[in-house]
Amino acid sequence: MTIAEVSKKFNLSADTLRYYERIGLIPRVNRTKSGIRNYTEEDCRWVEHVKCMRGIGLSVELLMEYARLYEQGEETIGARKELLIEQRKNLMIKMEEMTKVRGRMDDKIAGYEQAILEISPKLLF
Known part of the structure; x- marks a missing residue:
């Protein structure tokens, strides 16, 4: 696969893919005789792994x-x-924190919905 195809497949820019390769997050990608990167399935698995791990922080x-x-x-x-x-332990802690934050947001939203219901009849007159 070309860098453009891999970029589209994983929704990463070509610059990001080149950067990941340059710093060693993904192994060096083989190139065609004309110098174009030729991603293998193994290379794509690395890209997918890195994207997944970056996605969880x-x-x-x-x-x-x-x-x-x-x-x-x-x-x-x-x-x-x-x-x-x-890293899984750290992820579990973050997930617990995010669940608590979501609960607080849910409470705030419910409060605003209640306030809107209380105000709505007044807006009709």
């Missing part, structure tokens, strides 16, 4: 560490697992 630096560990091979499986376990 993992930092670029943390993902760079994960990619570095991956490049070192099977002896880092345990370290990669621990890194993901720690």
Whole structure:
């Protein structure tokens, strides 16, 4: 796949894809004889993984560490697992916080809806 196709598929700009490759978040993408990037299915899996992890708030630096560990091979499986376990814990905390915030927003919205109902009859006259 070309960079334009991958960009469209994952809704990421070509600049972002080049940046991810340059800093090592995704492995170097093979190129055609004319120098055009040629993304494989494996490359796309990396892009999907990085996009997913960025979407839940993992930092670029943390993902760079994960990619570095991956490049070192099977002896880092345990370290990669621990890194993901720690980030899952952080995600669960964020989700709990967001649930509380959503509850507060729901209460505020309900209060405004009640205020609108109370005001509405007055607006008719």
